[in-house]
Amino acid sequence: MPVNCSKCETNRATVKRPKTGHAVCRECFFAVFEEEVHETITRGNLFQQGEYVAIAASGGKDSTVLAYVLKRLNERYNYGLRLVLLSIDEGITGYRDDSLESVKRNETDYGIPLKILSYNELYGWTMDKIVKEVGRKNNCTFCGVFRRQALDRGAEVLGVDKLVTGHNADDVAETVLMNVLRGDIARLQRCTNLVTDSEGLIPRCKPFKYTYEKEIVMYAYFKGLDYFSTECIYSPNAYRGHARAYLKDLEAIQPSVILDIIHSGECMKLKEDIKLPSQGVCEKCGLVSSQSICKACLLLEGLNTGVPGLGVKKSSKIKRRNPNAPTGCKGSCQSGCKT
Numbered sequence: 001m002p003v004n005c006s007k008c009e010t011n012r013a014t015v016k017r018p019k020t021g022h023a024v025c026r027e028c029f030f031a032v033f034e035e036e037v038h039e040t041i042t043r044g045n046l047f048q049q050g051e052y053v054a055i056a057a058s059g060g061k062d063s064t065v066l067a068y069v070l071k072r073l074n075e076r077y078n079y080g081l082r083l084v085l086l087s088i089d090e091g092i093t094g095y096r097d098d099s100l101e102s103v104k105r106n107e108t109d110y111g112i113p114l115k116i117l118s119y120n121e122l123y124g125w126t127m128d129k130i131v132k133e134v135g136r137k138n139n140c141t142f143c144g145v146f147r148r149q150a151l152d153r154g155a156e157v158l159g160v161d162k163l164v165t166g167h168n169a170d171d172v173a174e175t176v177l178m179n180v181l182r183g184d185i186a187r188l189q190r191c192t193n194l195v196t197d198s199e200g201l202i203p204r205c206k207p208f209k210y211t212y213e214k215e216i217v218m219y220a221y222f223k224g225l226d227y228f229s230t231e232c233i234y235s236p237n238a239y240r241g242h243a244r245a246y247l248k249d250l251e252a253i254q255p256s257v258i259l260d261i262i263h264s265g266e267c268m269k270l271k272e273d274i275k276l277p278s279q280g281v282c283e284k285c286g287l288v289s290s291q292s293i294c295k296a297c298l299l300l301e302g303l304n305t306g307v308p309g310l311g312v313k314k315s316s317k318i319k320r321r322n323p324n325a326p327t328g329c330k331g332s333c334q335s336g337c338k339t
């Protein structure tokens with residue numbers, strides 16, 4: 001039997017919100033989706049009037065919806081932001097080249113300028129070449145480390161005040177779970193941060209921190225947004241994939257579990273006896289690093305000297321001492337990684 005929208009009480013409800021279970025009409029779904037992002041932005045004091053903000057754009061659903069919504073909110077609430085799309089071309093034939101075409105169309109459709117930086121120009125390597133060299137086992141370590149640094153470099157080149165990423169509530173909950181399962185307390189205490197503000201680096205913000213992935217997909221679908229949804233050809237079935245599957249199973253039983261896990265993560269903040277490293281600069285590239293040589297330079301040196309294992313080997317001590325190390329790949333990312 002048809003029910004009326006629980007918000008406007010006039011239109012017929014056509015959507016059941018995955019986050020709350022409320023039955024709403026399409027227009028009210030758009031409104032509540034956008035309002036919740038606005039609330040995250042204002043409560044978290046993410047932006048100041050007149051700031052220049054880069055949106056990390058992969059062409060996937062999260063960053064496409066983020067660019068679309070941020071543009072709308074910026075106009076509606078007079079944030080006064082100047083927006084720019086920042087894309088990283090990892091050099092993955094048949095994947096990133098296609099997804100970048102979506103970003104280029106977004107540039108025209110949304111009227112937001114686009115800057116593309118490639119691994120090839122920054123490091124002299126594409127992911128296609130790296131995979132040929134290192135195989136399919138550790139490829140995402142290289143990709144994640146390089147992407148993180150490439151975004152920082154791009155943000156610096158553009159001279160932006162903030163960098164926003166499309167990490168959604170599911171991503172954050174997955175990361176909390178993974179850090180709990182690994183006992184990685186240093187990362188656990190910072191992975192729920194709405195803003196990652198490392199000394200010397202441009203702050204990164206997650207306006208979708210409380211936005212459910214399913215609602216992002218619904219929003220993109222109902223709005224008919226142009227995004228790329230194919231999985232990376234080098235995607236492994238990583239550990240994160242298991243955490244994701246577990247989370248989806250729990251969500252099917254109790255949808256609030258995603259927010260509950262984030263809340264738990266927020267409550268597990270820094271214990272006093274855990275020492276965070278002091279930040280310095282990398283001796284090779286001059287970018288901010290807690291080690292004398294940053295991870296990206298170490299990996300690059302390994303590639304250039306034919307010892308690709310250099311910098312890949314895990315050390316639990318390094319992991320604990322270095323909370324600013326990249327979080328690595330989402331593994332089964334469908335829309336480009338957001339590390």
Ligand code: SF4
Pocket residue numbers: 090127139140141143144232233234235236328329330331332333336337
């Ligand atoms: Fe890079 Fe993600 Fe592909 Fe791994 S799955 S190679 S991190 S884009």
Ligand code: ZN
Pocket residue numbers: 282283284285286287289293294295296297
């Ligand atoms: Zn370096």
